[in-house]
Amino acid sequence: MPGQLSLRPRRGPREREEDRLDDVAAWARTADGDLTLGEAEARLARSRGLTVDHVLGARDSRHEDGALQVLRPLAWVRWAGLVAIPFLPLLLVPRRTMSTSRLANHGRAEFLLNGIEVAYGLVVLVQVALLLAWCFRPAHAQRERVVGAVSVLVAAPCVVFSTVIVVIGSVVESWTGAALALLLAAVLAAANLLAHLSLRTVRRSHARDVRRIRDALRDDDDWRSRGPGQHGPVTSLGRAVATMDESRRRSLQRDQARVLDALADRGKIDQETARAAAELPLGRWGELER
Known part of the structure; x- marks a missing residue:
């Protein structure tokens, strides 16, 4: 009813900025510069909460650099220092x-x-x-x-x-x-x-995640070649999408269609490429640009 108070909590600037960044269809319709399918699918994955950890979930610690494994215990020292040092005077x-x-x-x-x-x-x-x-x-x-x-x-x-x-x-x-x-x-x-x-952190974090997801999907062949039985980022992303509930998966499919239509309408990709991408699962769009 008009004039009735809304019970929905007001979203702050940070939440509104996150919503804006996750609107991939709006990005496809308005963003300037070269818009690639690789970036589009990375943004779609990020908008559905499929973070870098989902895409890089295939990583095997056996293939990490030996120096990194040696330095890993130092991370605990870092966290212990951050938490403990401010409380140390209480011991005195x-x-x-x-x-x-x-x-x-x-x-x-x-x-x-x-x-x-x-x-x-x-x-x-x-x-x-x-x-x-x-x-x-x-x-x-x-x-x-x-x-x-x-x-x-x-x-x-x-x-x-x-x-x-x-x-x-x-x-x-x-x-x-x-x-x-x-x-x-x-x-x-x-x-x-x-x-x-701050909003600056929100924007930079989003851009970093999109870049890392895009690069990981692009390097899928290198990931899978690290050893027998290893699954690359494309497979990991596909599994993450498959575990979504039906409503979220359908929403993602609708957004994929909107993004491809917007890119095709603006001439960022041709109609044939848009049709081919529509038949591929999310994570393999970048193959059409190689």
């Missing part, structure tokens, strides 16, 4: 502060404040590095950026609360360095979180 909080004299707590408080300066000095360096990385390559290190920022924003209030209790019960000459380190780390963490949620 003395268990008993209020029950002893102010002078006796002086050494404990100074030790805690020095620990905060060192730990959050490292955190500041990490957050600055992640923010600089976003300035140049916003689609990379996204998980590291989120995990690091959330860890700081969760740990910092706990550290502040614990430190205030210790400082109140002691004689401390200066806490400025620790306070500045905490404040700067929190500000940088918030900036990294906002950067991750």
